[in-house]
């Protein structure tokens with residue numbers, strides 16, 4: 312979906328020669344995937360089409376043919392992290408945040424970003440970005456944050472719309488069923504997750520009278536005909552409707568096949584922005600915030616809280632990264648607390664004012680207005696995803712009969728380096 316998804320041809324020469332050296336030293340006992348293979352696995356987990364329109368996800372540099380034996384995962388593609396990738400001998404650095412979010416006219420090494428691209432290419436280390444597509448995904452950033460905080464029964468805060476599907480129902484004489492099924496499958500019908508050529512058939516009797524000018528495959532003009540037929544059902548993406556119908560007509564022996572195309576209801580997807588879930592057992596806000604502080608990596612900011620520290624927290628919404636644009640969805644979700652990062656004064660203040668007003672109007676203590684806010688460092692909120700991304704990448708590579716070594720970056724890329732406590736509050 313972005314220019315970054317496409318070619319990396321300009322950067323191939325250094326990476327290819329380095330890759331060649333590595334390949335020569337490889338043990339024949341282990342199978343190694345190429346960058347193109349690994350990127351296709353990452354894209355299945357974090358589909359680029361689910362990224363926000365403004366985002367720039369995909370491969371930033373790297374040769375698709377280079378082998379990938381060691382992957383370093385980090386939140387930010389900073390100079391520190393590039394040092395680490397080169398030190399550990401990574402062939403691929405996967406980061407959450409884009410290096411080149413806005414268009415650039417140069418990656419000359421005279422710029423701080425261009426210098427990083429040069430260093431990565433010289434070291435034979437590719438850079439790949441999974442940003443808002445990783446936020447939205449199952450096994451993504453929001454889900455990892457929710458799991459780290461001990462939330463269960465998760466659902467997306469803002470679900471992505473589910474895929475638009477049709478159900479094709481066609482009546483086929485028994486000896487032609489397999490042929491029609493194959494043709495519809497080849498045209499894109501019958502795909503369900505990791506399964507293909509999925510179909511249902513049941514057998515019944517079809518009847519018809521061929522007209523005077525008909526050229527029937529079975530039967531005679533003017534006579535009632537009865538034929539044993541299969542009712543063949545397959546689902547297909549709505550975008551493939553015309554192709555599937557054309558393929559069915561092409562493979563069907565009848566001059567006028569009987570068929571239905573039914574539009575299926577669109578169900579919310581399991582992926583989407585943020586997650587909301589249950590805290591079991593519920594905790595007072597103070598204890599919940601202490602858990603957040605303990606389970607996320609340490610930062611200078613620590614954890615900021617807005618709300619009654621004794622108030623009970625049973626339902627929690629989370630968004631990794633900057634989350635103050637999601638307040639409406641958080642309110643609709645009925646969350647008692649909202650864990651996110653980068654909360655600004657005005658949105659946070661107005662949310663809490665409104666919560667207090669509504670609690671008072673409902674006859675409760677104004678301090679008990681929901682949701683409470685739990686603000687953490689942006690980097691800390693996204694860091695839990697790295698372990699989960701490393702684990703699923705190892706599983707996916709193993710599923711292809713290969714191995715990969717994964718490492719999670721140990722560098723703290725939160726930009727804040729100190730915090731000076733205020734004078735004690737009066």
Ligand SMILES: [Zn+2]
Nearest residue numbers: 631632633693
């Ligand atoms: Zn972020």
